[in-house]
Amino acid sequence: MNPQAEFPEAFEICQQFTISHDQMIEVIERMTKEIKMGLARDTHPRSVVKCHISHVQDLPTGLERGKFLALDLGGTNFRVLLVTLISDSESDMISKTYIMDKSLIIGPGSELFDFIAECLAKFCKDHQVERDNLPLGFTFSFPLRQDGLANGVLTAWTKGFSCDGVVGKNVVQLLNEAIARRGDLKINIVAIINDTVGTLMSCAFSSRNCRIGLIVGTGTNASYVEKTANTEMLQNFHTSSKQNMVINCEWGAFGDNGVLEFIKTSYDKQVDKQTPNVNKQTFEKCISGMYLGELVRLIVVDLIYRGILFKGKSSELVFQKWSFETSFISEVESDAPGQYRNANIVLDKMGLRQATDVDKRCLRFICQTISTRAAKLTSCGLVCLINKMNANDVTIGVDGSVYRFHPKFHDLLVHYVSKLLRPGYHFHIVLSEDGSGRGAALVAAAAVSNKQNPSKYTYQ
Template identity: 50%
Template sequence: MPECLRLPGAEAERGTIVTTPTSARMEEACQDLVLSQAQIQEVFSSLLAQINLGLGRVTNQRATVKCFPTYVKELPNGHERGRFLALDLGGTNFRVLLIELDDGDFKMESRIFAVPHHIMTGSGKDLFDHIAECLSTFAHAQHIEHEVLPLGFTFSFPCSQHGLTEARLAQWTKGFSCSGVEGEDVVKLLEEAIQRRNDVQIKVCAVLNDTTGTLMSCAWKKHDTYVGLIIGTGTNACYVERLENVELWDGSWEEPKQVIVNTEWGAFGSKGELDHVLTEYDREIDQHSINPGRQVFEKMISGMYMGELVRLVLQRLTKKGLLFGGLGSEELAEKGSFYTKYVTEVESDAPGDYTNCRMVLEELGLDNATDEDCENVRYVCELTVLSSDVARAAFLVGTGLAVLLNKMNRPSVTVGVDGSVYRYHPHVHRLMCEQINQLINPGIQFELMLSEDGSGRGAALVAAVASRTNS
């Protein structure tokens, strides 16, 4: 059986599995959160079918998993050199980085900028003007405003690429809804915004998403890295595919005859492929989201929705009289009040210790929770990610990884992983490994490797590899 070799850190050792509900009624009330092996197998088969549709020229249009070729063919060899800029947009924070590579050595200066809500939901012009302003502020602080440095742009939203420096936004995700961007080339929009300021000079060498950045970052150290995975605010995966299987490919057929494929698997389920595993909570989250019916797989997995799922479960159990004596609070009834970080905090309590759980409940206006309530809250939190037989978010991701590993059928693969859910949740790493081991082909060895600053370093590495191969 394949072995999962690397834990993401000390966090992976915290917690126990699984809390036992304090009553049969509680267990019965949460049963719809538990997936069966038959359901998991159906997810596996359906996801593989959608990936194959996404790779086909004729079938891509009807596929929910689009499998966009990224035009990144070369992986790092560890000998890249030079100074590079990187921009990283993928959520409510935006980063600008200056990265220096020197034959295996790595130095980085970076700054994080907020993306205010009115920018996330305003016009595309305002968004890219904000990005250009952040870049200008950083460049002046680093005294590089007069240098022309190669730049890698991490733009972590579904895009169809038409070259290494051309990517058209397919659709917004992660709470963004800026007008005038969908269908447009985001590199061109960035360059136009920089030209409007006319106070910095850049040369965009590559545009990529955070999964590609994660893969490239880990491949710099582990040359058998062929998969990049994000489990954070959203979820997505990319992998190295043989060109002969990528019918959408319209670039060079020179060696290497491979390309990183951006699956955009978060959209899986938008045509009903996951209806058999959706709960009433999933349907409510989807119905009240800004993109109903879209990004269904992502809504079942990612940190953006995990806390809200727990809140809905706790609210229903309270109304049934199974929690808090049937008396909730105004805070618990408020959409979005149960943050995803609360899930990790509750599960990090040692057995019989409810310190973190009580702190979370007090923030929700639930000051008089009993030990039994705390035990059941922990049980609910665990069920959103795991159960005694089958895991939910972690096992769904593990199922997806097994699909990719089996499809590539390489003897040894490192999977570069990043994102807050993987990085901080105490159980996700081990549970993903368990599910992969259930579905992977014999003879395949795999390792899950926590990426170190994947989006930033990866963007610089794509720019560095592009500069190296074009020189």
């Protein structure tokens, strides 16, 4: 395929999304500066990459045992899990997913937490643990400022949530109040974590040198292991008895201060204007599943208007905002060269049924352009964290729908991280097996055991 010769107009548009090696190095340098600012007390208020302290300082040792509850709230599906840690490599999980009505994610915060408490109560009664006072870890995949392991204040809603009365409040307290209103449940909430922290912890259970947790799904974020001596936002950081601290970067906001303008396109700016959080989550809007499909749609619509794609013919659906799902990108790119089975299905869903093979190749090229840029930027973030830790052999735990289902995203990450890393550095990227469940349980296990025996859990 020669895109420049076959569809020059589309090629010209897609060139705007091309990021050179030198530009990738610049992204790494600018993110590094923001992370250092986020960690330092004097500059933290000005940094857009907040580097929130997770208060998780104990990675899995293999000694964790017992039953733990876990909650996972990060999108329109909410899960409750019962995790049994059996050995240093074995765990058993029972879970149930509850679908939330849209009214819950935009309505009063009290209704959201009443719903969570109701689901938790039903689950616990089904498994006869409602009075066992089991330790619970809460994976809450929204930006939190944590003043303790079980004290997380929501700083902003993302992913389409906008519940009143939650921003600026301790989420654990809101859940405890909802549980208390019911009066039929005895639970001990010992930890609240971000999904990236859960991913890191879950992968560290089987890969002891895992030091980065990455999410590339509806949103994107990463956590990593930092020296406690560098975490100035931690009270008494200089006298902490533990050497390391897991940091929740909240890197989706990278670029909100304008430092990524040099890679943004007019299409990025169009997508941004269509969101409820304009000029926020700049990095995320270039990478995550909530936005990639819309970038493709905008390019396709532009080419339809010019009479280049589909002979200028369109459908009502293609002009609807957000109608081109990011999953369609994965489907289109899953076709073998010269094959269009998945592309035909996607085009049929979009009402575009008169596409030529050239149209389909053009669509694939657009999808590849958008997903490749997302992988390049994600790679920049990973290299930034590896360099910051000075880790010459590190495992990266990854979860999220974009990473899981895109046919080439893993390979793209490996390729670009390899090109950007300094010689002699080694890394492994592994898929997290239910980090939001097992990870939260492991944090809860470490929290409980640490209270009982403070010297037992240390980094290896």
